[in-house]
Amino acid sequence: MPEGFETVIGLEVHCELSTATKLFCSCANAFGDEPNSNVCPVCLGLPGSLPVLNRRAVEFAIRIGQALGGDIRPSIFHRKNYFYPDMPKDYQISQYDQPISSGGRLALPDGSVVGIVRAHMEEDTGKSTHIGESGRIHGASHSLVDYNRAGVPLVEIVSEPDIRSAEQARLYVSELRAVLVATGASDGRMEEGSLRVDANVSIRPTGTTDLGTRCEVKNLNSLRSLVRAISYEAERQSALIAGGGTVSQQTRHWDEGGGVTQLLRSKEEAYDYRYFPEPDLVPLVPDDSLLSAAAAGVGKMPSERRQSLAELLGVPGEALAAGPVADQAQTVIELDLDGLVIGAVACGADAHLALARAANEGASKAEGARRLDAGTFAGLIKLESGGILSATQSKAVLSVLIDEGGEPAEIARRLGFEAMGQSDLDELVDSVIAANPDEWRRYQEGDDKISGFLLGLVMRQSSGKANGKLVKDTFDLRRHAGTASQG
Numbered sequence: 306m307p308e309g310f311e312t313v314i315g316l317e318v319h320c321e322l323s324t325a326t327k328l329f330c331s332c333a334n335a336f337g338d339e340p341n342s343n344v345c346p347v348c349l350g351l352p353g354s355l356p357v358l359n360r361r362a363v364e365f366a367i368r369i370g371q372a373l374g375g376d377i378r379p380s381i382f383h384r385k386n387y388f389y390p391d392m393p394k395d396y397q398i399s400q401y402d403q404p405i406s407s408g409g410r411l412a413l414p415d416g417s418v419v420g421i422v423r424a425h426m427e428e429d430t431g432k433s434t435h436i437g438e439s440g441r442i443h444g445a446s447h448s449l450v451d452y453n454r455a456g457v458p459l460v461e462i463v464s465e466p467d468i469r470s471a472e473q474a475r476l477y478v479s480e481l482r483a484v485l486v487a488t489g490a491s492d493g494r495m496e497e498g499s500l501r502v503d504a505n506v507s508i509r510p511t512g513t514t515d516l517g518t519r520c521e522v523k524n525l526n527s528l529r530s531l532v533r534a535i536s537y538e539a540e541r542q543s544a545l546i547a548g549g550g551t552v553s554q555q556t557r558h559w560d561e562g563g564g565v566t567q568l569l570r571s572k573e574e575a576y577d578y579r580y581f582p583e584p585d586l587v588p589l590v591p592d593d594s595l596l597s598a599a600a601a602g603v604g605k606m607p608s609e610r611r612q613s614l615a616e617l618l619g620v621p622g623e624a625l626a627a628g629p630v631a632d633q634a635q636t637v638i639e640l641d642l643d644g645l646v647i648g649a650v651a652c653g654a655d656a657h658l659a660l661a662r663a664a665n666e667g668a669s670k671a672e673g674a675r676r677l678d679a680g681t682f683a684g685l686i687k688l689e690s691g692g693i694l695s696a697t698q699s700k701a702v703l704s705v706l707i708d709e710g711g712e713p714a715e716i717a718r719r720l721g722f723e724a725m726g727q728s729d730l731d732e733l734v735d736s737v738i739a740a741n742p743d744e745w746r747r748y749q750e751g752d753d754k755i756s757g758f759l760l761g762l763v764m765r766q767s768s769g770k771a772n773g774k775l776v777k778d779t780f781d782l783r784r785h786a787g788t789a790s791q792g
Contacts, residue, residue: 310546311511312539314468315519317503318481319461320491321429322365328428328458329356329398336497340451348428348456350394355585360595362458363405365490366426367591367599369460370406372488372606373421379590380405380425382583387573390450391431399427399461401580405589411464411484412608413476414635420465429457432498441558454498460490466505466516471535475528478502483607483639495526502531506538508546517542518552522559522566534559538566610638617647618656630657633664640671648679654686662686666700673707681706685713692772697764698722722770730763730771734779737762749784756780 324334330347346354370377383401404425411419431452437445462481468474482493482500493500502525507517522538525531542552556573557566591599614634615621637643642663649659659682667674685706689699694717702716737759738745748755756777763776 309511310508310543312469312471312535313466313507313509313516313519314470314474314535315466315505316464316468316474316477317461317505318464318478319429319459319501319503320369320485320493321499322362322458322460322490323492324359324361324365324458326359327456328359328362328426329456332456334457335453336499338453340449340453343453344455348393349452356398356583358586358589359458362426363589363591364595364599364602365458365488366405366424366460367596368488368490368603369462369485370409370424371600372484372603373406373409373411373424373462375406375409375421375424377406377591377596378403379588381588382426382586383580384583385427386579387577389430390448391433391452391455393431393452393455397428397430398583398586400425401575405591411477411481413473413480414608414611414631415473415476417467417473419467419477422463422465424460424462427459427461429454429459431455466507471532471539474504474535475532478528478531479635479639480607486639486641487604487606487610489602489604495528498526501526504531504535504538506535506542507552508539508542518554520552520555520557520566522557523569525559530559530561533561533564534566537564541566607638610643613647614638614643614660617650618660630660633660636664636668640668640675642667642671642674645674645677645679645682649683649686652680652683654683655690658690659683659686662689662699662703666703667707670704670707677707681713688713688717689772690774692775693717694722695764695767695770695772698770727775730767730775730779733763733766733771734776734783737766738783748780 321334326332327334327348330345332345332348333343335343347356367377380400380403382398384396385399385401386396388395404423406424407422409421409424411421413419431450432454433442434449434451435442435445436447436449442448464477468477482495485491485500486493491499495501504522504525505519506522507519509515509517520538520542522534525534538557545552553571555571556569558569559566611634614637618630620630634643637646637660645667646656646659646663650656662685663674667677685694685699685702688694688702689696694702698717698720701720702713702722705711705716705720706713741759741762744755744758748759759780760773760776763771764773
């Protein structure tokens, strides 16, 4: 960024709702089915077909609004008119000036707060696949359209332009995704398109309040793409201004392979879409029973789950915002593994070790890890913390537990794992000390940074059988004694 400028970011997050059927018809809402198999006259927009609103989708939308502190109001649907091949009706049924939820806020783990403008309901579009080397419509030999997604219920959450960096944008989407999953309204699977982000990016002189000319980067479907696209777009705009140019309002596409944004079209304004009330749908006025049902379905929010983990770990809540365990805590909450950690600790497992194993090895097989019994997981953590298994062995046992089930001790025996005895460990530690006298002298003189090097040598020479904590304790005993034990 040029000195004296700041980035201003507002995000539009589109989340598909986890209903059994589409928003206005009874076609299945299912990812990955045979193309164009979940379609009917309603979602294809055939003449004479009439939409009927999905009550479950309304309940989910209300849950989202309630979780974000929004004001749930009577709303109406509009037709948003534009031509695109994946819109079979040539218009999208959406909500315009009277959304179901207005206002709200989202507090992030770093303590910042992002305002919410609105959360409104709309139907999703179909999906176009452009056949050609670039994968884009320009240069494609032909395109294929799958209308299975057309009519799938969406809620679009529009943030205030309160975000100031790509990293804060990543944190916002990560936290929002966790909220959406907690409500049960969406599975939040960005890799399946259940969650997609449009980023509005502009820059302005630091300290001013006027907004700069924004460019919208469409359909970012991973946190990595989100960060890269915002960073690139901010740099592109700053280079324009630094060179004496001006930023034009545009809609741009993110090219993941090239790492650049590319012009799609000049940015439309609301009047370009020719909004008018949907004549085939009556106004939506949620009654008390629907509001109560929605509120009852809202689960524990991520902020509450972080607080539970903080209490479990015995650390201040702010430590889970920026402390050494922050990433681990965020991971287990996002993957819904914090319940496994809490259950294991209740069964006597070490909290910090349980969190580390769930956030690292458990996260790589999250679906299977969520099925683990907390008592079984606790049994494994106890074997490691008690020195029966090394960290390497514990990870291997956990992998088998997730894939096949069973008992940790029995799996360890089957894999031939046994902890290194203290006498063997003493001998190995002494041999490492003898072979590395300079490093050992530095360690004795208080250079703790060298401990990782010495510990790594022991772990490698023991083929992972040594317990890392016991190795460190043995080195510490040698240092405090001033001489290496002879066995």
